[in-house]
Amino acid sequence: MLEEIVGGILATLQVLGALALTFFIPGYVLVNALYPRRGELDREYDTLYRITLGIVLSIAVTVLWSFLLNSFGVSPEGKGYVVGTNIAAGLIGLSVLFFGIGWWRGAYPWMTRVHPSLARAPAPGPSDLLSEEERDHRIRLKLQELATKRERLRRAIKDAERRMQLHSADARGHYEEKRNQARAELKSVEAELRKLEEERAAELY
Structure with a gap:
């Protein structure tokens, strides 16, 4: 009984993580990398714009990454490269890359709480x-x-x-x-x- 509950919780978390990775995280950090200053998209609804664009760009990033994997053809095992593991690994890697670019451009001032040396300020507009x-x-x-x-x-x-x-x-x-x-x-x-x-x-x- 306990194993079934734990398994159900883990399965739910896995689904939620997959949805977030596919439909939100890559695009959101990409938006922050492109527009690091708060209020740059809109003074009043900046957060809403970032979330909306994040969802759209996440879908676009996922599709483009899948196209790239598909262009590799068939693996030596006779299978395609468009599988869950490759998609997840690519999206995680791209998210980390976009996050790093966003941090470098000053999109995450809260990083100074982690360590003062991580403080970065966005360039003035x-x-x-x-x-x-x-x-x-x-x-x-x-x-x-x-x-x-x-x-x-x-x-x-x-x-x-x-x-x-x-x-x-x-x-x-x-x-x-x-x-x-x-x-x-x-x-x-x-x-x-x-x-x-x-x-x-x-x-x-």
Whole structure:
């Protein structure tokens, strides 16, 4: 009884595996190899497009592989090469090949969870390049704004120090407080400037 149950489960898994290998896996990894960036097929229904194209391409890959096997003619044993073992081996090999190409092109960012050295990023598309240019433009504007603010604070510090020398002790305390506030703000601005410059340098290089 137990053997029959286990045999039934194994047979079911074998059928499911054969269906997935024939109608889904090769085409899906091929789609990822051709279009590694998420949202490249469609911004809203990208996953649905990948699944649909994966099914269609899997059927095409299976048919083409069967044609290739059939072109080899008859084996020395007098049988054709279009048998389940050869078909499965070819589809598995092609799936591994397509997966490797997709990984190389950055289609599987989750591979970094397996090992950091497996991390690959897809090449930026036209829309990504535009967004990078916009982001760089915003960073440059922010850098310019911070640089202007830094110069204003430096002038404020010099002005406060000059006034400290010209006024009495009571007034000197007021300008000393203003100088200290400007120095603290200047320190914060310079730290933000360094951070933005480092981020921009990392993106460029």
